[in-house]
Structure formats: C-alpha cells, structure tokens
Amino acid sequence: MIIAEAGDVVEFKNGLQGRVQKVNKNSVIVDITIMENYRELDLEPLTVVNHKNYTIVAQQA
Template sequence: MKIAEVGNIIEFKDGIKGVVEKVNENSVIVDITITDNFHDLEMEEKTVVNHKRYKILANNE
C-alpha cells in the first residue's frame, strides 16, 4: 500500500477528491474543497481518511 504525501490528490468514498495537507501514522488530513460538488455535500472543508480508504490520483511532483 502506497501512503500519500503532502500535496497529493486522493479520491475516497464515492468519488470525493481532496488534497493531502498532513500525513499521520494511520491516516491523512485532506482539504476536500476541490471536489466538484463540495457545496452540495454539506461536509466540513477538511476531513480525516484512513490510509486503507483512499486511492492516490496525482502526485505532487
């Protein structure tokens, strides 16, 4: 399992996308405001996602 790094774009839970802001031992903190329908989701701007629950879409390279 590849662990995301700060700046990576990840996808989780039915297509929600976000930018990794912090990497923890078991999870990442993600800013999800880049998701197309963010305002319709009625979620906070940031969320925590377990390493097992996301897919890396783009690296920060």
C-alpha cells in the same frame, strides 16, 4: 500500500476527492474544497481518511 504525501490528490468514499494537507501515522487529513461540487455536498472542509481507504489520483510534482 502506498502512502500519500502532502499535496497529493486522493480519492475515497464514493468518489470524493481532496488534497492531502497532513500525513499522520495511520491516516491523512484531506481538504475536500478542491472539488467543484463541494458547496452542494454540505460537508466539513477537512476530513480524516485512513491509509487503507483511499487511492492516490495525482501526485505532487
């Protein structure tokens, strides 16, 4: 399993995407406000995602 790093963009749960803000032992904290349709989703701006439940879309350069 590849663990994301802060700044990486990850995809999880039915196509939601977000930028990793913090990496914890078993999860990452993800900022989903980078999505174009964020306001339409009516979700909190930050969410916690287990390492098993995301894929890395873009890594920080």
